[in-house]
Amino acid sequence: MLPATEPDLIVNGVRVDADLLAARPVRRCSLAECQSYCCTGGVYVSVEHAADVLAHQHLIQPHLPEARRDPALWFDGTAEPDDDHPAGGLVTGTAVLPDATHPVGESCVFLRPDRLCALQATGLAEGLHPWRFKPFYCALHPLVYIEKRIVLSEESEMYLEGGSCNRPAPGQAVPLYELFDAELILALGEAGYAELKSLARARRVD
Numbered sequence: 001m002l003p004a005t006e007p008d009l010i011v012n013g014v015r016v017d018a019d020l021l022a023a024r025p026v027r028r029c030s031l032a033e034c035q036s037y038c039c040t041g042g043v044y045v046s047v048e049h050a051a052d053v054l055a056h057q058h059l060i061q062p063h064l065p066e067a068r069r070d071p072a073l074w075f076d077g078t079a080e081p082d083d084d085h086p087a088g089g090l091v092t093g094t095a096v097l098p099d100a101t102h103p104v105g106e107s108c109v110f111l112r113p114d115r116l117c118a119l120q121a122t123g124l125a126e127g128l129h130p131w132r133f134k135p136f137y138c139a140l141h142p143l144v145y146i147e148k149r150i151v152l153s154e155e156s157e158m159y160l161e162g163g164s165c166n167r168p169a170p171g172q173a174v175p176l177y178e179l180f181d182a183e184l185i186l187a188l189g190e191a192g193y194a195e196l197k198s199l200a201r202a203r204r205v206d
C-alpha cells in the first residue's frame with residue numbers, strides 16, 4: 001500500500017497521481033449498468049477537434065439517429081480558453097439535446113440510443129483508431145486531466161450519482177495504471193506510458 005503522501009510521478013511534464021499505482025479489485029465500466037451516464041452533459045473539445053469532426057461529417061452522420069445528423073446541431077457555438085486541454089487554446093462544447101431514452105432526460109448530441117458514442121462508432125467503422133474522432137476528455141474518462149495532472153476522480157457527481165465508472169472485481173486486484181493503460185497512453189504517449197511503468201516498478205508497487 002502506498003503511503004498517503006506518496007508524491008506524484010512526473011512524465012513528459014504531466015503529473016500522475018500516485019494513487020494510480022495502487023492495485024485495486026475493480027474492472028472497467030459497463031454500458032449496460034451505467035447507461036453512458038458520463039455522456040449526459042456533453043464535453044468540451046478543442047476548436048481544432050470540432051473543426052476536424054465537422055470536416056468528417058459525411059463519415060459521422062450515418063452513425064447517428066436522423067434527428068441528430070445535422071452538423072449545425074453538434075456544437076454549442078461557444079469558444080473559451082482552456083489552459084488544461086493538451087491542445088491548448090480554445091474549447092467549445094458539444095451540444096446537449098433532450099433524450100427521452102436516457103435516464104437523465106438529455107444527452108450529448110453524439111450519444112446514440114444504444115448508448116454508444118457516434119464518434120467512436122465512426123472510427124471503428126472506418127478501420128481507424130476507435131478514438132480517432134472521440135474527444136480527449138471523453139476518451140480519458142474516468143481519469144481526469146486537471147492542471148496537467150491525471151487523477152481518477154471518484155468524488156465527481158458521476159460516481160456519487162451512480163455512474164459506476166469502475167466496478168468491483170473481488171479477487172482480481174490490478175494496478176489502476178494497468179487497468180487504464182489505453183487512457184494513459186493517450187495522455188502520455190507510448191514512450192511516456194513505458195516510463196510510467198518503469199517509475200512504478202521503481203516504487204515497487206507492481
Ligand code: SF4
Pocket residue numbers: 038039040041042043094108109110111112116117118119120134135138
Ligand atoms: S462525444 Fe461521445 S463519449 Fe463524449 S460525451 Fe458525447 S457521446 Fe459521450
